[in-house]
Amino acid sequence: MQQIIDFILELDKLKGVTRKTRPLGLERQENSAEHSWQIAMLAASLAPYAAEPVDINRVVAMLLVHDIGEIDTGDTIVYAEDGWEERKAAELAAVTRIFGLLPAAQAQRFMSLWQEFEDGETAEARFAHAADRAMPVLLNLANNGQSWRENGISHARVVQRIGPPIQSGCPALWDYLVERLAHAQQQGWFGAD
């Protein structure tokens, strides 16, 4: 029991990992714990639109664990262009440490969910990636492009970076976003890159 308690208290640190997006109507930055909850809800709501039939429970479980490595590494904006390999190695070390706090059975289950998300090779992982990529875009669209403007992210960079994973996991959502992103561009909600 103490191992599980140590693990869950370690997870508390994800509430202090900040992202670039701000929650609607709040001045502070979003943290990765509340983001993990919201993308699990997004995936559960979007399930009928998955590109292929998915086990939605595994999608939700993957989304709940996929950012836990950020406790050691911090969050990196999806539009960063360098250092992804080093970052992925650091995240693997982080989840190995953090899931390693648990009894072996639970550690193995979470590690396998985390790895499935990273590999992105199952229908469930592809759908989970679509939800994860789409959420900050949806918040930016509702927030006059807040984090795009603050971080100088162009329309082309957004489309190039998030288009393929969203189209692959949830094509109907991508069709929706293409139109909204074009409208956002007309509004001047993007940076110049």
Next chain:
Amino acid sequence: MQQIIDFILELDKLKGVTRKTRPLGLERQENSAEHSWQIAMLAASLAPYAAEPVDINRVVAMLLVHDIGEIDTGDTIVYAEDGWEERKAAELAAVTRIFGLLPAAQAQRFMSLWQEFEDGETAEARFAHAADRAMPVLLNLANNGQSWRENGISHARVVQRIGPPIQSGCPALWDYLVERLAHAQQQGWFGAD
């Protein structure tokens, strides 16, 4: 698709609903969105200790939706003694409104999970309640009784209010907590009521 987007943006408001507990090491109060994520992780980790065999996916799904009504009602500390019936009626009205933003199939699924949690009559709901009740206690135990001291909550009140649901859903966790709560009392981490 627009209905799902409207729903998920409405959910963003749960990030602004504050609770009495503070995340470890942070000055701010915890919000109900990050709390929902953490109790889903607690339940998933604790699954082998459930009082009865449970479908852990349904437990997780219940925990992810159970606080959504607080978007309209705000959070009430579990030790509040009055107004629970009015509060429950208000929460029902809230989730009816919020889930009602979704297409009927998704609305129905979330409402049925929410209602199962409220009714507390299945093994899954009892285990979910145990995780929900235990989490702020675990944070308080790791935080020198922060919210008990700040809100004048006595040891007797904690044991009376959270003992039965935790014992019913996860007896091994209650055995663990009884000892830790006695130790906390010796440390003077409770209010006088």
